[in-house]
Each structure stands twice: as structure tokens, then as C-alpha cells.
Amino acid sequence: MLHGNPAPGYGQRLREEIATPGATPLIGVYDMYSASIAAEHYHGMFVSGFGFAASYYGLPDIGFIAWPDMVAFVERLRGAFPRHHLLVDIDDGYVDPEVACHVVRRLERIGASGVILEDLEKLNQVLANRTDLVVVARTDATEEADILRRAEALAETEADVVLVDGVRSEEWIRRIRKVVGDKPLLFNQIAGGKSPRLSLSELAGLGVDVAIYSTPCLFAAHRAMDEALAGLKVADGRLPAPAGESRQIGVRESTELLERNIAHPRAREAVRA
Incomplete structure (x- = not known):
């Protein structure tokens, strides 16, 4: 496996890619083998909590992941794929704000490109502790009014990207795009989910900047x-x-x-x- 000091600026490289026209795809991987196949086709990977919990523990993604296991996996990924974007799902930041900040610093040192964080209360502390890492703030809401309220609140933070849960239609994407203003928007594509199945061109036309594909490797x-x-x-x-x-x-x-x-x-x- 290829190791060595990672090139600086992984977060900035992803930030610049997101800023280019079109929707940036990040493919969900769950182990080194799936990552090896994904790397043959795409330049960006998403370390999905769903896939990692399934692969590493044989359990559903309901809070079983221990942060040292996730960090160790990302370190192996970065060693083998030094030129790929790596966006990492850290769920709610692993309970405590101090732990969330520690994990973010560790991930940044080993060369992660970015993280997805669901917990609004931890967000500002995590933002203060990153230097280069892209931070995607996730709404983690299901009610329409709550979705829009949280999306607007997240758009006002220093987070780089907003991820909105509970998107059920193209019209909802348009409404969310309007609420978050100029902030980059991320859309989660998952087989069997309730969100519409859209191409990258269609997503870009709706104002989506990043698309994560959580489970195509796992389910295939x-x-x-x-x-x-x-x-x-x-x-x-x-x-x-x-x-x-x-x-x-x-x-x-x-x-x-x-x-x-x-x-x-x-x-x-x-x-x-």
C-alpha cells in the first residue's frame, strides 16, 4: 500500500472542485476493496457511515461506530489513494464536542478532504478546530418547517456545504436552494430512499453542487x-x-x-x- 506524507490542502482541493460548474460526485465506499474499484471510475470517495457499520461491524448504522475505527480506515484509504477526494461521515461527532474536535483534527492530519457533521450544537466548535478540512453541515430533520429552518441556520454558519435530509421532490430542492442562498448544497443519493433519482446534470440544473452516492458499492x-x-x-x-x-x-x-x-x-x- 502506498504511504508517505500527504500533499497539503486536501480540503482546499475539494473546495475548489465543488466551486467548479456541475455537481461533484463522491462514491460511497465501505472497505479497501470497494474503494479500489471505485477509484477506477471516480476521483472522489464518500466514507459512508451506513456502509462502514455494515462492513466493519455487521450492524446497522444506529450509533455503533467507534471513532478510532473510522479514523484508522480513513488513514488506510489516504495511504492507498493519495489523489482522491475523501469525504467522511462522522455522524453526530461521537457524542461530546471535545471528541468531535479531536476526531476532526485527526482526520485533517491524516489527509481527509472533509467531514459531514449532523450535530448543530457541535458545529461551531468543529469549525473553529479545522484549518483546511471541508465541513458539511447536515440538517438531520424530517418535518418540512424544521428542514427549512435548520437549512437556513446552517447556511449562516461558516460551514462550507449544507446537506439537507428529507428531500422528497425536485420542488423541495428548489426551495432549499433558495433558503441556503449562495452556500454550496449537497444531495444524498441512496438506493431505496425517498429522494428522487436524478442525474448529475439534473442536479446541477437544480443548483446542487455535490452528490454523494452512499451505497452503490455495498448494495451491488x-x-x-x-x-x-x-x-x-x-x-x-x-x-x-x-x-x-x-x-x-x-x-x-x-x-x-x-x-x-x-x-x-x-x-x-x-x-x-
């Missing part, structure tokens, strides 16, 4: 593993024959993917180009 892996093992059971344990011209993943393909994590980072860029 779930389905693929379930289907592979069901097929193995039906075949009495016989591995399937190569699938003709369709893409076949075996030892060689998997090893080649992982070897790119110990090669010079430009090797991965050459593959993706």
Missing part, C-alpha cells in the same frame, strides 16, 4: 454475492465456467486491481484514463 456487492452463492449451491458446489465474452472476475483480475494500490499513483490514473 450484496446482490452479486447472494446470486453467486445461490448459484454455487444449485450447482452442488461446482464453480461456473467462464462466462464467454462477459466480464469475468478471477484471481488475475482481482490481483491486478489490488497491485495498483502498491504502484505509483499515476499507474491508476493511466488505467482510468
Whole structure:
């Protein structure tokens, strides 16, 4: 795995990308393998609390994540992917304001690009403790009046980006865009959620600056593993024959993917180009 001192300004690099025209996509990853595949296709990753809780603990995302585990995972990610944006979900900041600030400082030192924080009360302290890190303030509300009230309050802080929960329609995106003014807006795309399924072009047209895709890798892996093992059971344990011209993943393909994590980072860029 590629290690070394991270280049300075990861937060500023993400901030500049967000400021460019269009909606910036960040793909949810849950372990090093999913990150290795995501890195072949996109330049930004989102460390999803949902995916990490599922992968690391085998539990739902309802408060089981310990911050040292999350920090250690982000450190491994940064070592392998020194040129990718890394936005990290830190939920409510892990209970105490002091802990939230400590985690933010640790993440910034190891090269995270930004964090998502749900707790409004901790937000100002976290903002005061970051130097470069992008801070996304999340509303964590479900009632319409509360959503708009919190979005407006977050837009008045020094947070870099606002993430609004409970978006049910394009009209709601327009209303939220108006409330947050010039502050960059983030939209969460999650399969099975209640928010509309929109393309990056459609989101950009609605004034959305960042789109996080929380679970495409996790849910795709779930389905693929379930289907592979069901097929193995039906075949009495016989591995399937190569699938003709369709893409076949075996030892060689998997090893080649992982070897790119110990090669010079430009090797991965050459593959993706």
C-alpha cells in the first residue's frame, strides 16, 4: 500500500472542485476493496457511515461506530489513494464536542478532504478546530418547517456545504436552494430512499453542487454475492465456467486491481484514463 506524507490542502482541493460548474460526485465506499474499484471510475470517495457499520461491524448504522475505527480506515484509504477526494461521515461527532474536535483534527492530519457533521450544537466548535478540512453541515430533520429552518441556520454558519435530509421532490430542492442562498448544497443519493433519482446534470440544473452516492458499492456487492452463492449451491458446489465474452472476475483480475494500490499513483490514473 502506498504511504508517505500527504500533499497539503486536501480540503482546499475539494473546495475548489465543488466551486467548479456541475455537481461533484463522491462514491460511497465501505472497505479497501470497494474503494479500489471505485477509484477506477471516480476521483472522489464518500466514507459512508451506513456502509462502514455494515462492513466493519455487521450492524446497522444506529450509533455503533467507534471513532478510532473510522479514523484508522480513513488513514488506510489516504495511504492507498493519495489523489482522491475523501469525504467522511462522522455522524453526530461521537457524542461530546471535545471528541468531535479531536476526531476532526485527526482526520485533517491524516489527509481527509472533509467531514459531514449532523450535530448543530457541535458545529461551531468543529469549525473553529479545522484549518483546511471541508465541513458539511447536515440538517438531520424530517418535518418540512424544521428542514427549512435548520437549512437556513446552517447556511449562516461558516460551514462550507449544507446537506439537507428529507428531500422528497425536485420542488423541495428548489426551495432549499433558495433558503441556503449562495452556500454550496449537497444531495444524498441512496438506493431505496425517498429522494428522487436524478442525474448529475439534473442536479446541477437544480443548483446542487455535490452528490454523494452512499451505497452503490455495498448494495451491488450484496446482490452479486447472494446470486453467486445461490448459484454455487444449485450447482452442488461446482464453480461456473467462464462466462464467454462477459466480464469475468478471477484471481488475475482481482490481483491486478489490488497491485495498483502498491504502484505509483499515476499507474491508476493511466488505467482510468
